[in-house]
Amino acid sequence: MKNYFLISCLTATVMLFSQCARNPVTGKRQVALISEEQEIAMGKEADPQIVAQYGLYEDANLQAFINQKGKEMAAISHRPGLDYQFRIVDSDILNAFAVPGGYVYFTRGIMAHFNNEAEFAGVLGHEIGHITARHSVSQQSRQILGQIGLIGAMVVSPELAQFGEAASQGLGLLFLKYGRDAERQSDDLGVEYSSKIGYDAQQMAGFFNTLQRQGEQSGAAELPSFLSTHPNPGDRNVDVAKAATEWKQKLGLTSVKVNRNEYLRRIEGLIYGEDPRQGFLENNVFYHPELRFQFSIPANWNYQNTPQRVNFAPKDGKAMMFMTLAQGTSLQQAANTAMQGYQLQVTGSRELTVNGLPALAVEARQQQQQGGIINALSYFIQHGGNIYHIIGVTSQADYAAYAPVFNNVMQSFRQLTDQAKINKQPERVRIKTVSQTATLQQVLRSFNVPDRRLEELAILNGMRLADQVPQGTQIKVVGQ
DSSP, X not given: OOOOOOOOTTTOTTXXXXXXXXXXXXXOEEEOSSOHHHHHHHHHHHHHHHHHXXXXXXXXXXXXXXXXXXXXXXXXXXXXXXXXXXXXXXXOSOOEEEETTTEEEEEHXXXXXXXXXXXXXXXXXXXXXXXXXXXXHHOSSOOEEEETTTTTTOOOOHHHHHHHHHHTTTOOOEEEOOOHHHHHHHHHHHHHHHHHTTBOTHHHHHHHHHHHHHHHHXXXXXXXOHHHHSOOOSSHHHHHHHHHHHHHHHHTOSSOBOOHHHHHHHTTTOEESOOGGGOEEETTEEEETTTTEEEEOOTTOEEEEOSSEEEEEOTTSSEEEEEEEOOSSSHHHHHHHHHHHTTOEEEEEEEEEETTEEEEEEEEEEEOTTSOEEEEEEEEEEETTEEEEEEEEEEXXXXXXXXHHHHHHHHTOEEOOOHHHHTOOOEEEEEEEOSSOEEHHHHHHHTTOOGGXXXXXXXXXXXXXXXXXOTTOEEEEEEO
């Protein structure tokens, strides 16, 4: 992993003044040890890794939409010369993030929660703002939320975090938690940029309420949510609404776009929640319909499914496990490759069968740079032409307590034969038209939404259950 050290002009007294670059947004000089060329290179290096980790959402029309609006907004930004790239990634977590050099990513989860184009445009401008203001470059220190792919937002001990970084196989991009000043500036830029392409930037303020409500309902997410990578600076709704009014007056906008129905038509059929075709968790069992396997996950552990790995960890952060495809044509070759890649020293191994499948169990350890030792238990299991690697990692002190848990998970791996699980289909966003004026709660019930999901659907629609919904309004429900 590359490390890029950033310092401020105030502390860079030994540096030449020529090394201070002018910030494109503020016009002020700042020291940045990363040039624009390096910044662009960082983005180019990270992009294929992000796509590999999450996958792109397969909807050409929606991808074209974000690219069109992104390019339009980038053209009026403070850095129009960058080669911006805009992607919708296949994750149900509600988030959007930007990578230095012009790369912007929205999850399908956040796309599902927008209720008009103006909300979308405000967040798009906010993310472009992080790039134009060079926030990731000007930070004096990076506050690392977690490594994409292996750890996600799971809280793990420092020793396991070190192992996670090594096990991520060189994925160098880190989610940055921006400071309050950076967030306020990106909010302002989101208002400015969305207003300049004709949208009602006040809608962005309302979307913050949706973010807050969704975060409160879901609790700790398996992957970083928008509010964890973008901490709430406080009073942002009021500040954004005020800035929106000022920009509307400054630009002389007499009519601004909201485009509610147009946006809702765009997301008709959008996959909502976890896509079971890529694997899903149900009653503490992970099923993968396409690869035809299943295994148990300990109750109440954090869980994360990505295209490359299934990751899970206890909430106390004292252990972590993941399952991935192993590299090799034999169990022993796969084990050797994995041990070398994760820098683990083998302390013992044995051949066995797991529910009729050939397997190899390997115990190993890793000496940490700070002097600690972590222990790992791996099973390499042959099934359906693939070799699967399930690994559990914990500190040497906790290994006796967690080894039985690791073994139980690994021994539960088996072929999936249940046709109901194999044929499980994802839920999708469905757009319905309200036939008569009623409260949102009454409307949702009329569309057969169960009571346990009423609040979830209210948040999805950016409304309260007691809100009156006029006849003819289009709203979102979910179904297959």
